[in-house]
Amino acid sequence: MNDQVDQLGSLLPAIRTRPPGRRSRALTARLRAVESRNVTYSDKSWPVFWDAARGANVLDADGNIFVDLTSAFGVALLGHAHPVVVSAVSHQAGKLMHGMGDVHPSLPRLALMERLCAFAPWGDTRAVLASTGSEAVEIALKTAQMATGRPGVLAFEGAYHGLTLGALAATERQLFRAPFEDRIYDGVAFAPFPDFLGEGSDASDRALDAVRAALAGGAPNGDPIGAVIIEPVQGRAGVRLAPHGFMAALSRVVAESDAVLIADEIFTGMGRCGARFASERVGLAPDVICVGKALGGGMPVSACLASAAVMDTWPASEGEAIHTSTFLGHPVACAAALAVLDTLEQEAVTERARVLGSRILMALRAQVSEVPGVIDVRGLGLLIGIEFAESGRAVRLAESALREGLLVLPAGDRGHVLELAPPVELTEAQTDFAVETLVRLIREGR
Numbered sequence: 496m497n498d499q500v501d502q503l504g505s506l507l508p509a510i511r512t513r514p515p516g517r518r519s520r521a522l523t524a525r526l527r528a529v530e531s532r533n534v535t536y537s538d539k540s541w542p543v544f545w546d547a548a549r550g551a552n553v554l555d556a557d558g559n560i561f562v563d564l565t566s567a568f569g570v571a572l573l574g575h576a577h578p579v580v581v582s583a584v585s586h587q588a589g590k591l592m593h594g595m596g597d598v599h600p601s602l603p604r605l606a607l608m609e610r611l612c613a614f615a616p617w618g619d620t621r622a623v624l625a626s627t628g629s630e631a632v633e634i635a636l637k638t639a640q641m642a643t644g645r646p647g648v649l650a651f652e653g654a655y656h657g658l659t660l661g662a663l664a665a666t667e668r669q670l671f672r673a674p675f676e677d678r679i680y681d682g683v684a685f686a687p688f689p690d691f692l693g694e695g696s697d698a699s700d701r702a703l704d705a706v707r708a709a710l711a712g713g714a715p716n717g718d719p720i721g722a723v724i725i726e727p728v729q730g731r732a733g734v735r736l737a738p739h740g741f742m743a744a745l746s747r748v749v750a751e752s753d754a755v756l757i758a759d760e761i762f763t764g765m766g767r768c769g770a771r772f773a774s775e776r777v778g779l780a781p782d783v784i785c786v787g788k789a790l791g792g793g794m795p796v797s798a799c800l801a802s803a804a805v806m807d808t809w810p811a812s813e814g815e816a817i818h819t820s821t822f823l824g825h826p827v828a829c830a831a832a833l834a835v836l837d838t839l840e841q842e843a844v845t846e847r848a849r850v851l852g853s854r855i856l857m858a859l860r861a862q863v864s865e866v867p868g869v870i871d872v873r874g875l876g877l878l879i880g881i882e883f884a885e886s887g888r889a890v891r892l893a894e895s896a897l898r899e900g901l902l903v904l905p906a907g908d909r910g911h912v913l914e915l916a917p918p919v920e921l922t923e924a925q926t927d928f929a930v931e932t933l934v935r936l937i938r939e940g941r
């Protein structure tokens with residue numbers, strides 16, 4: 496078995512037993528007996544239990560080898576278990592496993608903050624570390640309130656900013672909100688996200704009008720708006736890109752209002768979209784940036800970054816931090832993130848994401864754009880979406896792809912967009928295999 500794990504990374508899929516195999520099914524049955532039934536979806540064709548992962552490969556409990564086109568929710572941009580990250584993690588774990596959040600700091604925490612602040616687009620930057628994307632969003636929303644004194648928030652239709660209660664208020668999809676509506680802050684206005692497929696500049700104009708109206712008139716509960724939060728590319732809504740010029744125009748409108756513009760780059764940042772931050776590629780000029788996912792290379796770490804002028808509106812600590820958490824600046828996670836930042840530079844990850852992403856996008860566009868039922872093929876760097884007319888089509892495709900040895904996820908509120916977020920480590924042979932297989936499944940209507 497260990498030999499098999501050692502060989503993982505650049506292999507093509509090898510399906511020994513139709514997934515989910517016997518062991519995956521048995522393990523899933525055990526899971527169902529102990530985990531809240533809302534967490535892991537299971538039926539006869541889903542899920543497989545993961546046993547090991549390296550590079551672009553995942554090995555399941557039945558010995559099936561998959562090519563992962565999800566990077567496990569966008570995290571493994573550098574590939575699973577990148578050796579530089581693994582070695583940083585094991586070294587740090589043996590030295591100082593856990594630190595003290597906002598009290599006695601650790602060396603990796605300082606080193607990461609220095610690197611992250613130098614990585615950010617503003618000259619003088621301050622950061623707050625956290626563990627999850629949602630938490631980074633919470634910090635960004637609190638920072639905007641500190642900076643403006645205005646609690647209201649403007650977000651966009653389709654937005655996904657996480658599921659903790661503060662972040663959930665800015666997440667639009669009803670599925671996530673409905674059971675908790677009574678507990679969700681009602682000072683969030685939602686403007687249309689001008690989908691690329693909308694009527695181009697008309698859609699942009701309508702969205703900008705809605706933004707201006709909300710900034711002038713306040714949130715639905717009357718609160719004045721201090722934060723505007725947007726994903727440079729909407730991920731979970733189905734890889735939605737705004738028309739050219741929209742993000743720059745939005746940045747201008749928000750700047751005129753003195754609200755704080757937050758780029759939620761949890762999914763799109765750290766090289767995924769072919770630049771440090773996708774904002775750079777789409778013309779967004781944020782005051783605050785949230786990063787997570789790929790930042791830790793597989794360890795849970797996130798950050799809220801802001802210019803010193805914005806972040807220093809928080810009062811100086813007089814002994815107790817107003818916002819902190821037990822695992823803030825976790826030394827092992829910080830060491831992993833430092834290794835990720837080194838690797839981004841040393842292995843030219845952003846350029847590779849741009850080149851590989853456009854290669855996959857072009858190949859898919861050429862071969863499936865005209866297939867009946869395909870509405871659009873789009874993407875930025877290594878975040879690519881194939882939109883279908885039919886609801887649930889991407890869910891079905893994800894199940895068919897699993898049986899062929901490809902891990903993909905559906906996105907969009909109707910399960911109608913196939914989302915591809917592969918690692919940059921995908922080899923040429925894996926790329927060709929993935930494209931050929933997806934094209935065949937799409938043409939066969941599966």
Ligand SMILES: Cc1ncc(COP(=O)(O)O)c(C=O)c1O
Nearest residue numbers: 627628629655656657730761762
């Ligand atoms: C854009 C965006 N923001 C926030 C989050 C929430 O991150 P987490 O699940 O780590 O809390 C996600 C997760 O998918 C995301 O894609």
